[in-house]
Amino acid sequence: xxxxxxxxxxFQDPLENYDAPTYADPLERALAEEPVTAIQTxxxxxxxxxxxxxxxxxxxxxxxxxxxxxxDRKSKLVGVFSDRDVMNKVALEYEDVKDRPVxxxxxxxxxxxxxxxxxxxxxxxxxxSGYRHVPVVALDGKLLGIISPQRVTHFLCEHFSNx
Amino acid sequence: MSLQQNLASETVDKLNLREALTIAPxxxxxxxxxxxxxxxxxxxxxxxxxxxxxxxxTEAMLRLAICRDPCCIGAKVxxxxxxxxxxxxxxxxxxxxxxxxxxxxxxxxxxxxxDHRxxxxxxxxxxxxxxxxxxxxxxxxxxxxxxxxxxxxEGA
Numbered sequence: 001x002x003x004x005x006x007x008x009x010x011f012q013d014p015l016e017n018y019d020a021p022t023y024a025d026p027l028e029r030a031l032a033e034e035p036v037t038a039i040q041t042x043x044x045x046x047x048x049x050x051x052x053x054x055x056x057x058x059x060x061x062x063x064x065x066x067x068x069x070x071x072d073r074k075s076k077l078v079g080v081f082s083d084r085d086v087m088n089k090v091a092l093e094y095e096d097v098k099d100r101p102v103x104x105x106x107x108x109x110x111x112x113x114x115x116x117x118x119x120x121x122x123x124x125x126x127x128x129s130g131y132r133h134v135p136v137v138a139l140d141g142k143l144l145g146i147i148s149p150q151r152v153t154h155f156l157c158e159h160f161s162n163x
Numbered sequence: 164m165s166l167q168q169n170l171a172s173e174t175v176d177k178l179n180l181r182e183a184l185t186i187a188p189x190x191x192x193x194x195x196x197x198x199x200x201x202x203x204x205x206x207x208x209x210x211x212x213x214x215x216x217x218x219x220x221t222e223a224m225l226r227l228a229i230c231r232d233p234c235c236i237g238a239k240v241x242x243x244x245x246x247x248x249x250x251x252x253x254x255x256x257x258x259x260x261x262x263x264x265x266x267x268x269x270x271x272x273x274x275x276x277x278d279h280r281x282x283x284x285x286x287x288x289x290x291x292x293x294x295x296x297x298x299x300x301x302x303x304x305x306x307x308x309x310x311x312x313x314x315x316x317e318g319a
Contacts, residue, residue: 024165031166031298061230066223066270083222084205091196091225094233120298127295132270132287149287150268156294157265160167160258 030159031120036113039122039155041136041145046071049078049103053090056081056102067133069146070106077135077143079106112137115144119155122147166297175260175274176253179292180283183273185210188217188241192228195220195240206271206284209244214280216273218244223270250275253282257293260285 023029030038046069047056056068060083070079081102089105090097097105112135113122125134126149136145164172184202186195188209195207199222209218220240228235228243235243249263250273260272264287271286295301 025167027167028165028297031294057226057230061227066226083226086226086229087196087205087222088200091229092193092236094229094236098233118301120295121301123291124295124298124301126288127292130288149270149291150264152291152294153261153264153287156261156290160170160261 027156027159030155031123032118034119035115036117036119036122036136036147037115037144039119039147040151041115041147044069044135044146046075046143047081047102048072049106050101052099053102053105054098057086057090057098060086067146067148068102069135069143070102071143075143076141077110077112077137079103079108080110080131080133080135081106082133107131110135113147114139119152123152126152166294169297170258170261171256173257174253175251175255175257175285177293178257178260178285178289180274180285180289183208183281183284185214185281186220186240188239188244190240191237192220192225192240192243193236196225196236204284207240208273208281208284209240210281216248216250216275216279216281218246219248219271219273220244221271248273251285252277257290260290264290 023032045063045065049070049072060068067080067082069077070081072078085105085107111125111129111131113125115136115138122134133146133148135143136147138144181204184198184204184207186198186207186209198207206219206221208216209220211217220243224243249269251259252275263269263272271284274283274285276282
């Protein structure tokens with residue numbers, strides 16, 4: 001941070017002229033200032049890359065979830081397997097793919113957000129990337145959870161009704 | 164106006180509506196899946212002869228159907244569609260979409276015109292896009308992890 005001095009060599013704090021952002025309503029403030037972890041990120045389900053497509057599908061159906069996070073032995077996120085992958089790659093080819101490892105059909109290198117990102121940043125990731133389910137990771141890469149539109153909707157409704 | 168005020172006052176036609184994919188009830192799940200794949204959309208609206216919605220078939224229903232019976236892909240859509248589904252009119256306010264999704268965890272919401280004919284589709288992604296528009300700074304400087312943006316969108 002650079003220091004600034006006046007003509008008299010007195011220190012002038014550059015943050016003196018800082019104007020804190022103003023928000024039109026508590027909903028905007030919550031989205032802009034609260035971290036993504038303020039949105040529910042748990043529970044989430046993970047599977048190993050070698051899990052078969054059939055096992056993954058049954059896990060999704062049994063737990064009534066639309067997305068599984070694929071993590072390696074070090075709990076590092078390597079992919080996402082979701083309803084969209086089932087629709088695009090499994091539904092019409094089931095007998096041919098059911099015993100294959102999910103790593104061959106998952107969406108690899110998924111988009112994600114850090115737990116320090118704001119709720120609005122996470123929503124923008126969803127909007128721009130087009131992916132509904134976005135994993136949340138720590139700065140060291142550790143998988144922490146997942147956000148989904150359902151959880152974002154709940155967050156919006158929570159702050160909506162508080163007005 | 165604030166985001167909350169906009170949600171309560173702006174109408175559904177202000178959302179980025181998708182063109183709904185439609186299918187007749189006597190078509191098969193295979194045809195429904197092909198339609199969804201080609202349209203890059205996670206649901207089809209089942210319509211009658213007047214293009215009025217009578218049901219909804221989504222990728223979530225597909226997942227359950229395949230899991231129960233992988234051979235169901237040849238069954239008729241009418242046997243697996245949801246006959247109770249959320250819908251809004253084009254002149255309803257956006258918060259009605261929010262309420263529909265929050266109440267029943269619906270992913271897609273059918274939009275109908277004044278004659279109750281299918282006018283489009285909205286839902287979770289449409290809502291996310293609408294909220295994101297209120298935070299243009301976040302959109303402009305977005306860092307999507309450390310990976311480059313995907314080449315193609317996933318779709319609705």
